[in-house]
Every structure is written in structure tokens, then in C-alpha cells.
Amino acid sequence: MSTATADLAGGHAADGHGAHGHSADGHGADPHGHAHHPFHAHHFDSLEQQFDSGKLGTWLFLVTEILFFSGLFVAYVIYRTTHPEIFEWGHVHLNKYLGAINTAVLIFSSLTMAWAVRAAQLGQKKLLVTMLWITFACAGAFLVVKYFEYSHKFHLGLLPAGMFNPVMAEPVAGHDATGHGDAHAAGGHATGHAADSHDVIHGPPPPPGAGIFFSIYYAMTGLHAIHILGGMALIAWLAVRASKGHFGPTYFGPVDYVGLYWHLVDLIWIYLFPLLYLIH
Numbered sequence: 001m002s003t004a005t006a007d008l009a010g011g012h013a014a015d016g017h018g019a020h021g022h023s024a025d026g027h028g029a030d031p032h033g034h035a036h037h038p039f040h041a042h043h044f045d046s047l048e049q050q051f052d053s054g055k056l057g058t059w060l061f062l063v064t065e066i067l068f069f070s071g072l073f074v075a076y077v078i079y080r081t082t083h084p085e086i087f088e089w090g091h092v093h094l095n096k097y098l099g100a101i102n103t104a105v106l107i108f109s110s111l112t113m114a115w116a117v118r119a120a121q122l123g124q125k126k127l128l129v130t131m132l133w134i135t136f137a138c139a140g141a142f143l144v145v146k147y148f149e150y151s152h153k154f155h156l157g158l159l160p161a162g163m164f165n166p167v168m169a170e171p172v173a174g175h176d177a178t179g180h181g182d183a184h185a186a187g188g189h190a191t192g193h194a195a196d197s198h199d200v201i202h203g204p205p206p207p208p209g210a211g212i213f214f215s216i217y218y219a220m221t222g223l224h225a226i227h228i229l230g231g232m233a234l235i236a237w238l239a240v241r242a243s244k245g246h247f248g249p250t251y252f253g254p255v256d257y258v259g260l261y262w263h264l265v266d267l268i269w270i271y272l273f274p275l276l277y278l279i280h
Helices: 003-012 047-082 084-091 096-122 125-155 211-243 253-277
Strands: none
Touching: 047 084, 047 211, 047 253, 084 211, 096 125, 096 211, 096 253, 125 211, 125 253, 211 253
């Protein structure tokens, strides 16, 4: 018989059934009476070889993703070094509290994703499905927060270079160069705008080229958001398959591969948050 059959007969099936039993997901034996896993691709000698090949392919893919984002990080370093005043002005108009919430959400989603992988390895179907959907919900929450961030910046005209047109509050008597002062003493109003309104930008005017900061911001966070969407599609696909009992101790590769991808997406955000939101 093939090497794959020998591996399964030799104890590779974690459910304890021999060559004449059932595979871990409950499917029956082949016509010759030997165990055959329905997701064992014919061009691999064994499920173990199939898993290792998939893991290697996933790592190679993640290396290309790192190289992809590296170009943006290089652009960040160059402009941050040559135009520090642009970044000092721009980061003030990012909401670090929403950024911190999204950081916590993604860190928690990494925990639930790792838990899902472990549940798949142990054959805990219900727990696996639950952890996958929780991870999916966390990803959705991240995008909802990002939507509100983006929409507010669009409203204020904080757009990429070429479209950058910030809606600045008109000067109020008593304001100093930092945008603070006795605005409330002046009646609490800028000309035509409330001094505490969120519809205009208060403070010093943007330095020349300030749109470069927001070009980098949208490029980095937008590309990251696209990867979040891709991750959500993959996690939903896993959850549907998991609900059908496709994963178990002998076959959990897809859950592991998507978990690696998701951890990289989370790790990239952990770098983006301080680089963009916490500039000093």
C-alpha cells in the first residue's frame, strides 16, 4: 500500500482507530479497508508531509508580506527623518484612544485565534467554531473603529497629499501659537465656528507638505485594513468548515496557516500604532 496508508495504519490517526477504522473526522474507510482521510491530497505521501509543505508555503508567503510592508516603513523613516515637523503636526490629529482600543482588540483576537488552533488540534469542534467567530467579530470591530476614524478625517479635510485641504478654525482673539488661549473668554466662538467644535481643526496651521503624513498614514493603515478584510474572509471560511467537522487532531493545517497570517497582521498593527499615533 502507499506510504500515506502506512502512516495512518502506524498510528498517525490521533483518534486511535487503526487501518480498518475511521479517520478522525468520522469518515469511513476506503474500499480496500484502509483508513483514508478525505482531505489528504493524493500528491503528498502522508498527512504530516502535507502539513509541513503547507506550513512552509505559509511562511514563504508571510515573508513576501513583510517585504511588502517594508517599503512603506522605509518611506516612513525617510520622511520622518527629513520632515519631522510634518509628523509632529499630523499625529496630533490622530485619535490615540481609538488606536489603543484597536490595538487591544487585535491582541485579544490573536489570543482567540491561537485558542482556535489548539481546539482544532484537540478535536474540540464547538470551541473551535466559537473561537473563530470571536476572532471574526474582533476583526469587524477593528474595521468599524477605523471607519469612524477615517470618516472624521475626511470631514476635516485631512486627506492624502494632493487632496489635503484641512478645515481650520478661523483665528480667535487670545489664541497663542499652539492653538490654546482664552477662546472661552472671547465668548467661546471662532468666527462662524464654536471653539470646541469637532467640525474644524484648532491649533497652529499645518506646515508645508503636511499632506505627506496623511498619505503615509492612509497607505499604511489602509493596506493593513485590506489585510484585515482578507483575514475575515479566511476566518469565516474556516468557521463554516469547522462547523461541518472538517478539522481534528489529524487535519488542522488550514486553521494553523490562517492563524500565522492573522498573527502577522496583528504584529504589523502593533508597529503602526506607536509609529503613527504616539509620535513625540
